Amino acid sequence: AQSVTQLDSQVPVFEEAPVELRCNYSSSVSVYLFWYVQYPNQGLQLLLKYLSGSTLVESINGFEAEFNKSQTSFHLRKPSVHISDTAEYFCAVTIYGQNFVFGPGTRLSVLP
Amino acid sequence: GAGVSQSPSNKVTEKGKDVELRCDPISGHTALYWYRQSLGQGLEFLIYFQGNSAPDKSGLPSDRFSAERTGGSVSTLTIQRTQQEDSAVYLCASSEMGVYGTEAFFGQGTRLTVV
Numbered sequence: 448a449q450s451v452t453q454l455d456s457q458v459p460v461f462e463e464a465p466v467e468l469r470c471n472y473s474s475s476v477s478v479y480l481f482w483y484v485q486y487p488n489q490g491l492q493l494l495l496k497y498l499s500g501s502t503l504v505e506s507i508n509g510f511e512a513e514f515n516k517s518q519t520s521f522h523l524r525k526p527s528v529h530i531s532d533t534a535e536y537f538c539a540v541t542i543y544g545q546n547f548v549f550g551p552g553t554r555l556s557v558l559p
Numbered sequence: 560g561a562g563v564s565q566s567p568s569n570k571v572t573e574k575g576k577d578v579e580l581r582c583d584p585i586s587g588h589t590a591l592y593w594y595r596q597s598l599g600q601g602l603e604f605l606i607y608f609q610g611n612s613a614p615d616k617s618g619l620p621s622d623r624f625s626a627e628r629t630g631g632s633v634s635t636l637t638i639q640r641t642q643q644e645d646s647a648v649y650l651c652a653s654s655e656m657g658v659y660g661t662e663a664f665f666g667q668g669t670r671l672t673v674v
Contacts, residue, residue: 491652
């Protein structure tokens with residue numbers, strides 16, 4: 448069975464500073480990896496995903512994540528955060544034909 | 560519809576009553592998922608429907624919880640004899656199986672409060 452660990456439950460960071468949200472997974476088979484974002488009082492939205500190919504994937508709003516197979520990690524990074532990035536971020540894994548397994552989430556708070 | 564629709568958006572019920580939560584997935588999506596999000600917690604998997612296959616019920620927390628999916632589309636999650644610990648946001652998602660690497664699309668959720 449797959450599992451996902453997000454070691455940081457809360458990450459406070461000042462506006463325009465860089466941020467990294469950590470995600471590690473365990474699986475005996477190849478997985479697809481996802482980052483979802485949940486803004487306050489909203490549903491979950493896909494931020495980015497890794498399927499295969501280039502290990503670095505990017506979102507339209509400046510986030511990027513790098514798949515590292517040897518470290519079984521898929522950390523999310525942004526070089527300069529905005530107040531509007533304040534949200535809960537969830538890492539998820541799935542294998543074809545199975546349900547999505549989510550991590551416990553990381554609450555990113557961007558401070559002015 | 561354009562997205563996953565859940566109803567009601569909010570539900571307050573008395574302890575011991577039964578509740579039904581509804582999910583309308585995106586048209587054509589053959590996979591449907593139910594998750595539960597308790598206050599300050601992550602997403603807890605409940606049940607997964609995939610096409611005509613038998614559902615994966617491994618996440619249902621007790622026999623008070625059940626779900627069905629009629630006609631391969633709409634799904635209903637039923638909680639019998641609700642308890643206060645059932646209070647949470649119940650999220651439904653759907654995806655298009657058979658398409659490489661498709662993501663799950665989530666509804667806005669039903670906030671259940673058991674008083």
